[in-house]
Each structure stands twice: as C-alpha cells, then as structure tokens.
Amino acid sequence: MILEHDAIRSSLADAWRQSQPDSPQAHEEGGFVVQRDDGSLFVIGWPRGLQNQILVPAHQGGRCGNMPIVATFHTHPNSGVVFQQEPSLTDIRAVRDDPDLSHPEYEGEYVISRRMIYRILRSGDVIAIGETQRLLERTDSEA
Numbered sequence: 001m002i003l004e005h006d007a008i009r010s011s012l013a014d015a016w017r018q019s020q021p022d023s024p025q026a027h028e029e030g031g032f033v034v035q036r037d038d039g040s041l042f043v044i045g046w047p048r049g050l051q052n053q054i055l056v057p058a059h060q061g062g063r064c065g066n067m068p069i070v071a072t073f074h075t076h077p078n079s080g081v082v083f084q085q086e087p088s089l090t091d092i093r094a095v096r097d098d099p100d101l102s103h104p105e106y107e108g109e110y111v112i113s114r115r116m117i118y119r120i121l122r123s124g125d126v127i128a129i130g131e132t133q134r135l136l137e138r139t140d141s142e143a
C-alpha cells in the first residue's frame, strides 16, 4: 500500500497543506502515484483544482508518461457542514467507470479529508483507512 512509503506520506501531507484546508482559499489538490523502473514510488501532482472539484489529467492505459499509475489521490479541504468529507458519488464513478484505471496494480483513489483518509477501490467500494493525522504523521524528526 502506498501509505507504507515515507516519501508518499510526506507528498500527501504536502498536498494536504497546499490545499489550504479550512481557509477561504481552500481548494482541491491531487495527483498520480507512479512507479519508477526500480520499484520506487513518487507523486506527479495534478493542476490545482477548484474549491470542491478537480480535473484528472489524461492517463491513457493506466500510465502517466510511461510510468504505471499505482494510485490516485485528491484532497477534500472544506470541513464546513455543507461539504461532504467522504468520497462523493462523482468521485466513486470516476474510479469505478474509468477503463484507464482498471489495471490490477492500481490500488484505487485516496481521498484525504480533515479527519479521515478514504480509499475508493476499483469495485467502487469505499473504505475508511484511518485518521489523517496519524497516517500522514512524519516518522523522521524535524532536525
């Protein structure tokens, strides 16, 4: 799972901060998690989204450039009561109904909200993986 990688946890934490949660400038951030030839993972960010919407760049054949996409993610930075924290039906359909995200290596789409991180599986099922703060906590000390 991508969250087992320190570099990915740190990139996701950065994306969360960049989405300026709970501020008037709150907007969605997201990206592809891709795999290099040596097996290591890194994030290719998507262009900045709107307050509660983000566009996914082209990813034909489940690839970004020539690298396989192992996961996608986006943030839900608005915690007001009118905003949904969990993945929306649109979010779920975007994963379930995308033939370019149907390869077996694809873990699904991670949705990062203030309290919880959710994962949308290729089947369209949604699971709550755990608390955001705990999952994205840095293991390295701030020297």
Ligand SMILES: [Zn+2]
Pocket: 074, 075, 076, 087, 088, 091, 111
């Ligand atoms: Zn969403």
